[in-house]
Every structure is written in structure tokens, then in C-alpha cells.
Amino acid sequence: xxxxxxxxxxxxxxxxxxxxxxxxxxxxxxxxxxxxxxxxxxxxxxxxxxxxxxxxxxxxxxxxxxxxxxxxxxxxxxxxxxxxxxxxxxxxxxxxxxxxxxxxxxxxxxxxxxxxxxxxxxxxxxxxxxxxxxxxxxxxxxxxxxxxxxxxxxxxxx
Amino acid sequence: xxxxxxxxxxxxxxxxxxxxxxxxxxxxxxxxxxxxxxxxxxxxxxxxxxxxxxxxxxxxxxxxxxxxxxxxxxxxxxxxxxx
Numbered sequence: 001x002x003x004x005x006x007x008x009x010x011x012x013x014x015x016x017x018x019x020x021x022x023x024x025x026x027x028x029x030x031x032x033x034x035x036x037x038x039x040x041x042x043x044x045x046x047x048x049x050x051x052x053x054x055x056x057x058x059x060x061x062x063x064x065x066x067x068x069x070x071x072x073x074x075x076x077x078x079x080x081x082x083x084x085x086x087x088x089x090x091x092x093x094x095x096x097x098x099x100x101x102x103x104x105x106x107x108x109x110x111x112x113x114x115x116x117x118x119x120x121x122x123x124x125x126x127x128x129x130x131x132x133x134x135x136x137x138x139x140x141x142x143x144x145x146x147x148x149x150x151x152x153x154x155x156x157x158x
Numbered sequence: 159x160x161x162x163x164x165x166x167x168x169x170x171x172x173x174x175x176x177x178x179x180x181x182x183x184x185x186x187x188x189x190x191x192x193x194x195x196x197x198x199x200x201x202x203x204x205x206x207x208x209x210x211x212x213x214x215x216x217x218x219x220x221x222x223x224x225x226x227x228x229x230x231x232x233x234x235x236x237x238x239x240x241x
Contacts, residue, residue, distance in 0.1 A: 033241055049240065050165055052233060055217035056240075080240065092241055112241060118219065120233075121240025122165035133166045136237030 001076070002060045004051060006083040009093050018075035018097050025074050029104035031094045031112050037087035039134070045126040047134075049082040049091070052120035056080070063114045067096070070110070071103035078111060080121065110147055116140040159226070161194075163204070164235035167211065170204035180226075187213045188222030190232065204234075212237060 019025050038044055064076050075097040094111050098104040123134040162175045184193045195205045213220050214233045
């Protein structure tokens with residue numbers, strides 16, 4: 001399931017949604033991205049996440065399908081917030097479930113790596129000098145590239 | 159066709175979207191960027207470093223050599239910074 005929303009999410013409730021009543025799940029991996037109070041050594045009072053409605057859902061869903069084709073997953077939830085967020089607030093949640101931990105860990109990391117470089121979201125930070133669009137990081141492109149085999153090319157990589 | 163702009167591309171151009179009707183000689187995303195850049199200072203500013211601009215046709219990432227024929231919606235934006 002892929003969800004984009006302004007409001008916060010409840011990690012416990014999202015795990016329960018995937019695991020309730022099931023006895024085949026042996027592993028749940030979750031990743032939560034949280035808004036930090038500083039970036040590149042500068043204080044950040046808040047940030048606003050802009051997204052491309054329609055494409056953001058589609059792009060994340062494509063990568064969820066890709067993850068499901070690579071690993072034996074029993075469930076996947078991705079929630080990404082948009083709008084204005086202050087430090088300490090949740091930004092993004094990835095939950096993966098599987099029979100064993102390897103698939104759950106790997107798929108969660110794969111999804112986050114691709115979310116960073118190919119899901120159409122943009123962060124604008126409120127810094128002392130004014131609003132500043134966050135620059136894309138080469139390390140994120142490199143992280144997504146790790147998953148690329150000879151027949152797989154990440155769309156957003158250089 | 160409909161054009162959408164996001165993040166600082168949107169801010170530089172000064173609007174989030176518009177309908178355009180480019181001449182038939184504009185066949186690819188890269189040619190569309192060049193054509194848009196000639197429409198005014200705000201477009202030239204937004205596309206001044208064309209190499210960093212990303213594009214999507216109908217919700218799918220595309221390269222500058224992608225054909226625009228049949229596209230309903232083309233979006234231009236900077237590299238993504240979500241997650």
C-alpha cells in the first residue's frame with residue numbers, strides 16, 4: 001500500500017495493519033525518516049515538502065512492485081508526508097514483512113534508496129537566511145545504483 | 159499539451175502549470191526545453207542549466223531525447239530530494 005498524506009502516521013498501527021491475524025510473517029522491518037533541526041551545519045526551523053500528485057504514487061508503486069518481484073515479501077507499506085514539517089516530525093515510513101529477515105531488511109533499504117532519487121518530492125528548508133531548496137546528494141544516487149544489475153537501470157541515476 | 163513545473167523550476171517560471179502548443183518542429187523533451195527557454199527571461203532562468211533539469215511524460219521519468227508526440231502532461235523539475 002502506498003499513501004501520501006499531510007498528517008502524521010502511527011508506526012504501531014501500520015505494522016499491525018500488515019501483521020494482524022497472520023501467522024506466516026516471521027519478520028517486519030520498518031524505516032522511519034524524521035525531520036532534523038540542522039542540515040549541512042545550518043539550523044533548519046522547518047521544511048516544506050512539495051510533491052507531484054499522481055506521479056509520486058505511481059513512482060513509489062512501481063518500486064514496490066519491483067521490490068515484490070525481487071524478494072519474497074508478504075506485505076509492503078510506504079507512507080510519505082507532504083506539506084510543512086518541523087524538526088522531530090515523521091517524514092516517511094517504509095514497512096516490509098516477510099517470512100525471514102533478509103528479504104524484509106533488503107526490501108526496506110531498496111525502497112528507501114529509490115524513494116530518495118526517483119520519487120517526485122522536493123524539500124525546501126526554512127533557514128536563517130530564508131527558504132532554501134535542498135540540493136540532491138550524489139551519495140543518494142550512488143546508494144540507488146547499488147541495486148542496479150546489468151539489466152536494471154535506475155531511471156533517475158546519472 | 160499541459161506542462162507542470164515543480165520546486166525551484168516552478169518558482170523561477172512563476173507558475174505551476176500551463177497549456178502550450180509548441181510548433182511541429184519541437185519533437186523531443188530537449189527541444190521543448192530549448193523552445194521554452196526562448197519564451198522569456200523566466201524560462202531562460204529556470205532552464206539555464208538544462209543538464210540538471212529532470213522531466214516526466216505522463217508520470218514516467220524520461221530522458222531529453224524522449225519524443226513528446228502524444229504526451230498529455232509533461233513535467234519539469236529539479237533532482238528529487240524526498241525520503
